[in-house]
Amino acid sequence: MTAEKALRLGTRRSKLAMAQSGHVAEAVRQLTGREVELVEITTYGDTSREHLAQIGGTGVFVTALRDALARGEVDFAVHSLKDLPTAQPEELALAAVPVREDPRDVLIARDGLKFTDLPAGARIGTGSPRRMAQLNAYARSHGMRIETVPIRGNIDTRIGFVEKGELDAVVLAAAGLSRTGRSEEVTEFLPTDMILPAPGQGALAVECAAEQRELVAMLAELDDPFTRVAVTAERSLLAALEAGCSAPVGALADLLVDGQIVKEMRLRGAVGSTDGSELVQLSTTGPVPSSDDEALALGRELAAEMLAKGAAGLMGERAR
Ligand SMILES: NCc1[nH]cc(CCC(=O)O)c1CC(=O)O
Numbered sequence: 266m267t268a269e270k271a272l273r274l275g276t277r278r279s280k281l282a283m284a285q286s287g288h289v290a291e292a293v294r295q296l297t298g299r300e301v302e303l304v305e306i307t308t309y310g311d312t313s314r315e316h317l318a319q320i321g322g323t324g325v326f327v328t329a330l331r332d333a334l335a336r337g338e339v340d341f342a343v344h345s346l347k348d349l350p351t352a353q354p355e356e357l358a359l360a361a362v363p364v365r366e367d368p369r370d371v372l373i374a375r376d377g378l379k380f381t382d383l384p385a386g387a388r389i390g391t392g393s394p395r396r397m398a399q400l401n402a403y404a405r406s407h408g409m410r411i412e413t414v415p416i417r418g419n420i421d422t423r424i425g426f427v428e429k430g431e432l433d434a435v436v437l438a439a440a441g442l443s444r445t446g447r448s449e450e451v452t453e454f455l456p457t458d459m460i461l462p463a464p465g466q467g468a469l470a471v472e473c474a475a476e477q478r479e480l481v482a483m484l485a486e487l488d489d490p491f492t493r494v495a496v497t498a499e500r501s502l503l504a505a506l507e508a509g510c511s512a513p514v515g516a517l518a519d520l521l522v523d524g525q526i527v528k529e530m531r532l533r534g535a536v537g538s539t540d541g542s543e544l545v546q547l548s549t550t551g552p553v554p555s556s557d558d559e560a561l562a563l564g565r566e567l568a569a570e571m572l573a574k575g576a577a578g579l580m581g582e583r584a585r
Contacts, residue, residue: 271300272480275330275339278305279419282326282343284444285469289343289363289487296486304339306330324350331357334474341473341484346465346496347438351504360484361471365492366440368467368517370396370460372453374434375427379453383411387433390416390426394513394539396436398579399460401541413539420445436460440467461515461535461546464499468492491520494553494560495530501564502534506571512580513537518563520553527553534567536576545574 272293276286283303290301306329327349330342334357346362353359372380380403383389389411391397397413404411416426420441426432436455442448471487473480495518508514515535521528530553537544549567554560568576 271302272341273302273304273339275304275306275333275342277326277330278307280445281345281420281441284446285345286343288444289469289471292363292487293484297483304333306333306339324348331472334472337474340477340480341471344470344472345441346468346470347463349465349470351500356475357472358475358477358481359470360473360481361487362489362493362496363469363471363487364489365468365495366443367454368462369439369457370436370455370462370466371439371442371451372434372436372455373424373427373450374452375430377452378434380434380455380459381407381409383409383433385410386412388412388414390414390423390432390435392417393436393463394511395463395515395535396460397539398513398537398541398544399515399535400436401539402537402544403459403541405541420447424450438462438466457517457519457533461517461533464503464514464516465496468496491553494557495519497557497560498530498532498554498564501561502532502568502571503564505565505568506534506536506576506580508536508580513539514580516564518560521550529553530563532563532567534571536571536579538579543575543579545571545576545579547571547574 274286274290276282286303290303293301327344333339334342391413392415401413414432416423423435423437427435439454442451471484473484498518499516502516503514506514513536518530518532521531529550531548531550533548535546547567547570554563
């Protein structure tokens with residue numbers, strides 16, 4: 266890492282990945298005055314639609330960027346934190362978790378409809394077992410009849426199903442839409458008491474080789490301590506449930522504030538069957554964790570309570 270050399274930021278080529286990497290690249294330039302060069306990493310998953318549809322994507326993309334880091338082809342990489350496996354490889358440092366965007370899921374529906382205005386039998390596209398479980402559970406308990414339809418693809422593809430009239434609505438992450446400049450298409454920001462986001466949703470992970478001490482320290486300046494403890498607690502819950510990123514698990518840690526004063530942190534978790542017939546949803550509140558260890562403990566505690574209420578039986582295929 267000589268002073269004059271540009272830092273190489275490895276990125277996938279999707280619009281979302283380019284937007285996220287561009288955002289972090291700019292922050293690093295501001296912070297250090299160093300040049301940052303985006304290095305596009307093309308993976309099999311990026312070029313083959315068919316393959317993507319079969320495997321769901323995320324793991325292979327994270328892996329390709331990590332391989333480029335390991336080979337020294339790039340200096341650092343940016344991932345959507347919710348796509349990262351919960352176990353952090355020793356040789357890689359999670360150098361920064363920048364300030365989180367809106368963690369909520371959103372609805373993009375035809376004719377500007379809100380969720381509760383959807384007609385009986387409305388077809389809602391989502392490939393996420395977590396979204397299916399919670400939306401179906403909400404519909405059941407509110408006397409609504411909906412049909413969740415499994416879809417996959419990038420943001421454009423998914424919104425396309427509504428634009429082409431093939432589906433009544435799709436559910437996506439607010440953060441992905443704001444980062445790609447499509448927030449105005451949102452018809453409703455879904456409340457978190459209707460649907461909890463994926464652990465880490467809306468947050469980014471900045472990763473580099475752990476042995477690059479100087480770089481780790483420099484990137485750490487982008488870290489937001491609250492976002493870090495929040496996503497650490499959420500991911501600890503996911504790990505303690507022995508669930509992977511494709512499990513029907515939602516989690517969100519947020520601050521309870523009284524006026525300007527931060528009082529406590531609340532961690533909520535949900536796991537359900539994809540048809541919504543069963544849902545275990547619990548919450549715990551305590552002092553804001555002052556270390557990663559405290560945040561990890563909070564996640565484990567809530568997981569234990571959820572497991573005692575039957576969460577294990579709802580995990581489905583326990584992939585990863
Ligand atoms: N699963 C794919 C994925 N990974 C990260 C985001 C959005 C950005 C984020 O949540 O940080 C998305 C799209 C989506 O779920 O709508």
